[in-house]
Amino acid sequence: MKVLIATEKPFAQKAVDGIRRIVEEAGYELALLEKYTDKAQLLEAVADVDALIIRSDKVTAEVIAAAPQLKIVVRAGAGYDNVDLAAATARGIVVMNTPGQNSNAVAELAIALMIYISRNRFTPGTGHEIMGKTLGIHAYGNVGKLVGRKGKAMGMEVIAYDPFIKEDAVFEADGVKRVGSVEELYAKADFLSLHIPATEQTRGSIGYELLMSMPKGATLVNTARKEVIDEAGLMRALEEREDLKYVTDIAAGIQAELDEKFGKRVFATPKKMGAETAEANLNAGLAAARQIVDFFKTGNTRFQVNK
Numbered sequence: 658m659k660v661l662i663a664t665e666k667p668f669a670q671k672a673v674d675g676i677r678r679i680v681e682e683a684g685y686e687l688a689l690l691e692k693y694t695d696k697a698q699l700l701e702a703v704a705d706v707d708a709l710i711i712r713s714d715k716v717t718a719e720v721i722a723a724a725p726q727l728k729i730v731v732r733a734g735a736g737y738d739n740v741d742l743a744a745a746t747a748r749g750i751v752v753m754n755t756p757g758q759n760s761n762a763v764a765e766l767a768i769a770l771m772i773y774i775s776r777n778r779f780t781p782g783t784g785h786e787i788m789g790k791t792l793g794i795h796a797y798g799n800v801g802k803l804v805g806r807k808g809k810a811m812g813m814e815v816i817a818y819d820p821f822i823k824e825d826a827v828f829e830a831d832g833v834k835r836v837g838s839v840e841e842l843y844a845k846a847d848f849l850s851l852h853i854p855a856t857e858q859t860r861g862s863i864g865y866e867l868l869m870s871m872p873k874g875a876t877l878v879n880t881a882r883k884e885v886i887d888e889a890g891l892m893r894a895l896e897e898r899e900d901l902k903y904v905t906d907i908a909a910g911i912q913a914e915l916d917e918k919f920g921k922r923v924f925a926t927p928k929k930m931g932a933e934t935a936e937a938n939l940n941a942g943l944a945a946a947r948q949i950v951d952f953f954k955t956g957n958t959r960f961q962v963n964k
């Protein structure tokens with residue numbers, strides 16, 4: 658059995674060492690393709706592998722076709738919009754993610770972005786505190802929950818909306834108030850932290866109307882995916898409302914234009930770094946390795962996302 662780690666954005670060394678230990682103890686071979694710059698390198702590397710561990714690396718139909726022995730792909734992380742699920746399913750390949758394993762890192766970055774923008778991106782001048790402000794959490798999954806709890810610890814009023822969770826008790830357990838609609842959430846949030854995945858339903862779903870409904874001085878915080886934003890709507894809202902701010906961990910397609918037009922009101926990290934901590938790498942990487950070994954040894958498909 659051959660397991661390949663293919664990471665354009667590599668794991669911390671400690672995570673790679675840990676994955677190697679798990680894979681080799683199971684009697685399998687580990688191969689490593691890091692910092693690749695060309696798709697051709699990935700196509701070549703997958704030619705003889707049974708299992709693949711990736712991060713945001715794109716596993717397209719072409720990659721799947723180039724991997725005749727591939728049986729399982731584990732996305733070490735949460736979002737699996739980078740994997741062509743239909744192509745994998747058609748070949749009977751199991752696709753998994755490692756939910757929750759890198760969530761704390763992303764949640765910490767979301768809070769950091771709120772503080773950074775509130776303090777004028779750490780440049781001189783009077784800023785604002787986040788304490789006492791209303792934090793809206795859009796989607797209450799692993800990351801959303803942690804952002805909510807951290808927001809509470811910072812003295813924020815936390816409200817949340819999740820289309821799939823209707824029980825108040827889930828939110829109340831964290832001292833968070835559930836609101837009844839997306840519209841209500843945006844209309845009340847001084848900071849809106851996005852935690853929705855990029856799917857057919859969510860693509861381009863956050864745009865002009867929602868942004869315009871936000872309170873004076875509000876900030877949209879995006880540590881989720883750039884695809885969920887309607888960029889033309891974002892541009893228009895920022896143009897019409899000088900008080901609105903946008904901070905993101907995933908640069909917009911029009912980021913250069915946003916930066917030029919709106920200066921300190923917008924910010925994008927240079928490269929997605931939400932999950933870029935040694936701890937998150939280790940948690941997600943080891944979980945991926947364990948899930949692969951468990952799948953081969955016992956058939957466990959608990960974290961399969963293409964069932």
Ligand code: 3PG
Nearest residue numbers: 712713734735736759932
């Ligand atoms: C995720 O979906 O887990 C995050 O976006 C992290 O992505 P990364 O592993 O590419 O940093």
